[in-house]
Amino acid sequence: MFGEVEHEVELQVPASDAWDLFGGLEIGKLVGRELPQLFEKVELIQGDGGLGTVLKLTFAPGVPGPTNYKEKFTKIDNEKRIKETEVVEGGYLDLGFTLFRVRFEVIEKCEESSIFKSTIEYELKEENASNASLVSVQPLVTIAELGKNYLNKNKVAKEAK
Structure with missing residues (x-):
């Protein structure tokens, strides 16, 4: 079973x-600091933010879905502004998913505006099909809003200088 959910938000940067x-x-550091209701910890396991980087995400108590998992940066295209991560240990893999991929895309709209698009793609064993209900775009919506607010605040600070 294959599925996909996505979310887009316009950014004024x-x-x-x-x-x-x-x-x-940077987004992982920001999320780790600013979203304790969603993430208890975001830990860098290996890498420097480039291809092959591994993070361990530990969700806050009460957040639906897995308690934690490790994800690996599997694609970074700086020209097209696309980053993909895949769960490589624990979490969704323990729940019958054979693939759980998150893609971040930044799409240029005009000189001072862009779109942030986040997508979850997943594959699930048929016998675990009921676990598809655990896939939610809501954490990505929260991360996108956090990023939008952060960028807007920094834009105002830059303009004030």
């Missing part, structure tokens, strides 16, 4: 500024 946040480790 250039695509290059948005990619600086979403394309590497």
